Amino acid sequence: MSSADEVVVHEALPSRVLVGPGASDLVADEVARIGAGRVLLVAAPSAAGPADRIAGALGARLAARFDRPAPHTPVAVTARALEAAAGADCVVAVGGGSAIGLAKAVSARTGMPQVAVPTTYAGSEMTPVLGETEDGVKTTRRAPGLAPGTVVYDPRLTLGMPSGLTRTSAMNALAHAVEALWAPDATTVTDALATEAAAGILAALPEVLDDPTGLEGRARLQSAAWPAGICLAQTRMGLHHQLAHVLGGAFGLPHAELHTMLLAHVMAFNLPSAPAASARLTRVAGPDPVAVVAALARAHRGPTRLSALGVPRERLREMAERVAADPYPNPRRPDADAVAELLDAMW
Numbered sequence: 001m002s003s004a005d006e007v008v009v010h011e012a013l014p015s016r017v018l019v020g021p022g023a024s025d026l027v028a029d030e031v032a033r034i035g036a037g038r039v040l041l042v043a044a045p046s047a048a049g050p051a052d053r054i055a056g057a058l059g060a061r062l063a064a065r066f067d068r069p070a071p072h073t074p075v076a077v078t079a080r081a082l083e084a085a086a087g088a089d090c091v092v093a094v095g096g097g098s099a100i101g102l103a104k105a106v107s108a109r110t111g112m113p114q115v116a117v118p119t120t121y122a123g124s125e126m127t128p129v130l131g132e133t134e135d136g137v138k139t140t141r142r143a144p145g146l147a148p149g150t151v152v153y154d155p156r157l158t159l160g161m162p163s164g165l166t167r168t169s170a171m172n173a174l175a176h177a178v179e180a181l182w183a184p185d186a187t188t189v190t191d192a193l194a195t196e197a198a199a200g201i202l203a204a205l206p207e208v209l210d211d212p213t214g215l216e217g218r219a220r221l222q223s224a225a226w227p228a229g230i231c232l233a234q235t236r237m238g239l240h241h242q243l244a245h246v247l248g249g250a251f252g253l254p255h256a257e258l259h260t261m262l263l264a265h266v267m268a269f270n271l272p273s274a275p276a277a278s279a280r281l282t283r284v285a286g287p288d289p290v291a292v293v294a295a296l297a298r299a300h301r302g303p304t305r306l307s308a309l310g311v312p313r314e315r316l317r318e319m320a321e322r323v324a325a326d327p328y329p330n331p332r333r334p335d336a337d338a339v340a341e342l343l344d345a346m347w
Ligand code: NAD
Pocket: 044, 045, 046, 047, 070, 071, 072, 073, 095, 096, 097, 098, 099, 101, 119, 120, 121, 122, 123, 124, 125, 127, 128, 129, 130, 131, 157, 158, 159, 160, 161, 162, 165, 169, 232, 255, 256
């Protein structure tokens, strides 16, 4: 939370957001509203069904379709999508963060307006950030124009999400809200968004895991992940995201599963040094927020430890030293010994 003697800048991004069951039926209308006539449709293979429907509604305005987005936006994949994009004046992305990242990369190179139709809770559609990889090196850029101008949240598109992805992707969103609460540039606006997001995710996720095809629960979970995405865009992320970036980059780990593994550990590490965040989380999660989040993570039927992801234990110290050498803003100083201990517990 910002202190009383500091100036913090809150910059809301202009985005038009459609929310609700059936919203994705309006994508063609949104494209017309932008004034675009030739669409590049980028869709994850998992989103082939909704992409077919959107393609049908676009009719002759569909210029090309690209269905091979990849995690962390490799520039070689972007080059192939750009070849397909010749003649297009708008890009529509349907899928998770990988599809949305590819649309951002296309837009960054062509200036094309974007319509994002997310099918996970990762939140990229709310951010002006693009991470790209080339020869195994990830670079990140931030510019207001990278944020999709139109976002379409249709909970129907999340009904078929497997339980594992539902859990890990929702935990990814929860991590955005939690880190926003202890961010140095938090404001009353981000505090409100983060608290609402955390409360909504913690209430809706168990409900959705019990009844994965229940539209009301899915709608609530998606609507709670939305403000978590805004938190990711508007505050500086701390130790949790630094560990996700350092470990994810070094070992090529799955994004959402890594977030799921990390969150309770980082909360236990930070919350004693972040009383305001702790009070808000206690309000929405009960007296022991760490235990609530740890239980959600432990119940994952995929890897729940770094060892299960193939991370060698002898490299944990090096990771901790990298974090300590140039830490992201964090309520507790992440010295190498303490971070190494945290990583060892995760291992
Ligand atoms: P993803 O887009 O890679 O999707 C993971 C897998 O789930 C894919 O196989 C996808 O096809 C499948 N999938 C997606 N939606 C589905 C659904 N509804 N039903 C069934 N399967 C579905 O993963 P993600 O976690 O959404 O995004 C991760 C990527 O996004 C990473 O590259 C990350 O760096 C990036 N990201 C960027 C930002 C940003 O602000 N720039 C924010 C969050 C994530």
